[in-house]
Amino acid sequence: MAMKNTHKLVLSAVIAALSAGASADNHKFEVHADFGRTFFEEPLEDANTWGLGFGFVLNENWTLDAVASRYSTETQTGGIDADGTQYRLDALYHINTESLWRPYVAFGVGDQEIEWDNDESHRDTLLNLGAGVKRNLGGNWEFRTDVRAFNSLDNEYTDLALNAGISYLFGGSPAPVKAAPAPAPEPEKDSDGDGVLDSKDQCPGTPKTHKVDAVGCSLKLTETVSIDLKITFDTAKAIIKPEFEGEVSKLATFMNQYADTVVTVEGHTDSQGSDAYNQKLSQSRADSVKAALITKYGISADRVKAIGYGEAKPVADNASASGREQNRRVVGQVSTAVTKTETK
Structure with a gap:
């Protein structure tokens, strides 16, 4: 059942990503694919994870992020295989900077289900807190990476995860087309070389050796x-x-x-x-x-x-x-x- 839900999320994200595009500094939505490593407190072995997320941009600082992720691992003792699925809703606060790297802090809440080989499963409500950074790769693409701590409200354990991923940004208004620059005006001339432009020169033809006033007449x-x-x-x-x-x-x-x-x-x-x-x-x-x-x-x-x-x-x-x-x-x-x- 969890795998079927993940497939639906993937399909929806792909359709949305292909439907529209936006510039990196002018977008409303983002889809991201993430890969990482989760370090379990106990009783599971550390595992590689992958996930998909859909973000809704509230303003230049805040983004809401819905994420689904999967991992496969086994117990530290007994070697029982386990598949885990997470669904969570996060809030990301971005710190504005002048550099290409844009740091952020994140916090959220979600649900985790672990299915064992013996057909047993259990669920946890997880709170997460983390920090990360994004970097624009040009066009609509963006790199992101973060570190998260996941705390179970049900079983009182805390896991740590490192993630990295690629985002595609879309849904904003098209970037404005820059108008062609107006042709540069022709430079004004000083035909008699007295240092006063022709437009202001009231005494054209003044010898170059003469000192002149503001209107080009000999002093x-x-x-x-x-x-x-x-x-x-x-x-x-x-x-x-x-x-x-x-x-x-x-x-x-x-x-x-x-x-x-x-x-x-x-x-x-x-x-x-x-x-x-x-x-x-x-x-x-x-x-x-x-x-x-x-x-x-x-x-x-x-x-x-x-x-x-x-x-x-x-x-x-x-x-x-x-x-x-x-x-x-x-x-x-x-x-x-x-x-x-x-x-x-």
């Missing part, structure tokens, strides 16, 4: 440039000495470079001589420099002003020879604001 730097003129003259003379020709030349070069500039050259004298004489001499000195800029270096006349101040603006003490030499001078200054493009 401008405005600064003031200037040049000073300072030459001295011999006593009572208005002739530019050869050693100061370079100073006049540098002033002319600056003014040619910056065409919007205008210079005022100021002539001065020391305190020797009358005021009227010194005024005339200072003007002659200023006019001498103006004439050099115009005739020798091509500066337009309307860009040069010449003013004589006589002895009215000394820069040193006229009581000494060195002080008077410093006062016999022509000075001038030119400055302008220049905007430059910043480069890398």
Whole structure:
């Protein structure tokens, strides 16, 4: 009778397994075949066991497991053959982990019938407690192994069993089909190579050597440039000495470079001589420099002003020879604001 029930369970499990499939992390049912070894406390010899089970998944942690198993053995004394059949209902609590191995603890209750060769039999109600681990093998297949202790409520003995088996998982919703990934967008271009993408570049074609702002336009730097003129003259003379020709030349070069500039050259004298004489001499000195800029270096006349101040603006003490030499001078200054493009 027990063997007939086992055959029915096997047939039902096979039909269920073939009817549907599910992914390992999305299933509702599982069928497993187990093989193991039972170590009897007494009076039976240890025996190999096999069994079939059907599991119903409650949630990601809990599964209810109905199991039928068989074994054949003999008594430790007398050598009487015995066939044992177990039916039990277990609860498995799975411990979630990030690894492929998923441990669990199990407990349950069941019925065991042992049939002897002499046509006698007896039944036990068994409580079991154990721990095991599962590992997904890919697809719908899973490996499982556990160790169980079975305690008889009727005859007060405890047996130990080691089991290993293969499970087939099924009955869940089909695994979602992943949509084809959207084509990667084409990378944006930076056509002029200034470091700003074309979509943001408001100044296309900027030279690569220019520093640019956030919208790709060249950065401008405005600064003031200037040049000073300072030459001295011999006593009572208005002739530019050869050693100061370079100073006049540098002033002319600056003014040619910056065409919007205008210079005022100021002539001065020391305190020797009358005021009227010194005024005339200072003007002659200023006019001498103006004439050099115009005739020798091509500066337009309307860009040069010449003013004589006589002895009215000394820069040193006229009581000494060195002080008077410093006062016999022509000075001038030119400055302008220049905007430059910043480069890398």
